[in-house]
Amino acid sequence: MWATNLRIIGIVVGTLALYTLIANKIPQVQSEVPHALTLGANVTPEQLVGAGDQLYHGAGGCTACHGLGTRAPNLLTDEKGQGPVGARCGKREPGKDCKAYLYESLTSPRAFVVSGYEPIMPEMARILSPQQIWALVAFLESNGGTVDVTASDIPPASGSAAPAAGGGAGGAPGIAGGSTDPMTIIRGAGCTACHKINGEGGAIGPDLTHVGSRLSTNLIRESILLPDAKTAKGYEKFKGVMPKTFGNQLTAAQLESLVEFLSSHK
DSSP states (O other): OHHHHHHHHHHHHHHHHHHHHHHSSOOOOOOOOOOOOOTTOOHHHHHHHHHHHHHHHHTOOOGGTTTSSSSSSSSSSSSSSSSSSHGGGGGTTTTTTTHHHHHHHHHTTTOOTTTTSSOOOOEEEGGGHHHHHHHHHHHHHTTEEEEEEEEGGOOOOOOSSOOOGTTTTSHHHHHHHHEEOHHHHHHHHTTTTTOOOTTOOOOSSSTTTTTTTSSHHHHHHHHOOOTTSSSSOOOGTTTOOEEEESSHHHHHHHHHHHHHHHHHHO
């Protein structure tokens, strides 16, 4: 009897160990989502800078390109003898002060591209709320300049979640208001800033027009959720540019709609 019990215990322990090993081998999607930011009418410059600092070094994804000295200009350190971004932002475009230039750089990054760099930055207003955008502006100004963002610049937060709160964060509506139309999702997520599909979009990332003939359905899904897992040949220098937050930003229905749509493009 004892021998039988020991065999049963051994089988149970062995089975648990096997499943634990398998579970640890499965890649985990670790997406950090820019949480909704609420700034009151009495917000201070210090609070704005602190919130912007967290976004810049965290969920905003800014450090994927800035600070490397290759993909995008250095912002927090010297750039070609001009100092950090707060010291030079007011001299970039005639007629634009630092605050206006930084806001434009975040919301319309192709309006002015610094010489020597490619226009790879997505429109951050598609990803971040207005409150988050202005917090980033304040943080960037604080690096070598004077913070002049005030509560009057920041529109009141609406009752809905910020665009980046996403479908994976407790059932929020997802990108583009939760639409499951693939092209609406693609435009709303800013994909066309880098990728071209059916003649629309940029040429920084791989053309998606015939992506279904190159990648399986599973690989397309993985490329959306874990963009750095595999890098297309010829695009190695852009590894890390694509946001890693889509696993939480897209609803399950949006993700599957997008995967099915791209898979059909043979």
